């Protein structure tokens with residue numbers, strides 16, 4: 340089946356810059372849509388379970404139409420480079436995971452060193468230029484490598500998550516802001532939000 344998949348340029352415009360992480364997310368989303376034989380669905384037909392919150396998530400949201408706002412992108416804070424996509428209509432699901440040996444082989448120590456320098460602000464102008472060149476080349480390669488070399492792509496049977504639910508909301512007794520019942524906590528007998536309860540959280544995990 341010939342599928343309409345958003346071009347990478349649109350994903351770059353959505354994300355704000357081009358980077359290897361975005362290219363990997365793009366390849367993941369494309370591989371999953373192909374494996375499940377779906378185009379970008381406009382409703383909540385497709386669900387993505389992502390196990391890291393790096394740049395690639397933006398490509399997945401844009402290409403697969405699985406977004407945090409629609410509730411069909413589920414973030415599990417496992418720090419794993421794996422993504423599961425479920426087609427609610429057919430019940431089919433695929434898990435795409437990076438092949439560590441492939442990415443180890445492709446990793447360029449020079450680029451890693453430049454990334455570190457650019458991030459810490461130590462890079463000279465020359466090194467910045469070199470970083471952009473190498474990184475652009477890596478992105479082009481990531482868009483071209485055969486998917487089977489980069490990832491293991493296999494059918495799985497995960498539990499189908501329920502559709503996004505609307506929760507009753509409460510007013511936090513400490514900050515006065517609204518909090519969904521599913522996330523509310525009790526402190527000294529009063530309903531409070533998680534930040535006021537004093538827990539550290541990434542906020543949407």
Ligand SMILES: [Zn+2]
Pocket residue numbers: 354356357358360361394
């Ligand atoms: Zn990025």
Ligand SMILES: [Zn+2]
Pocket residue numbers: 511512513514515516531532533534535
């Ligand atoms: Zn509060």
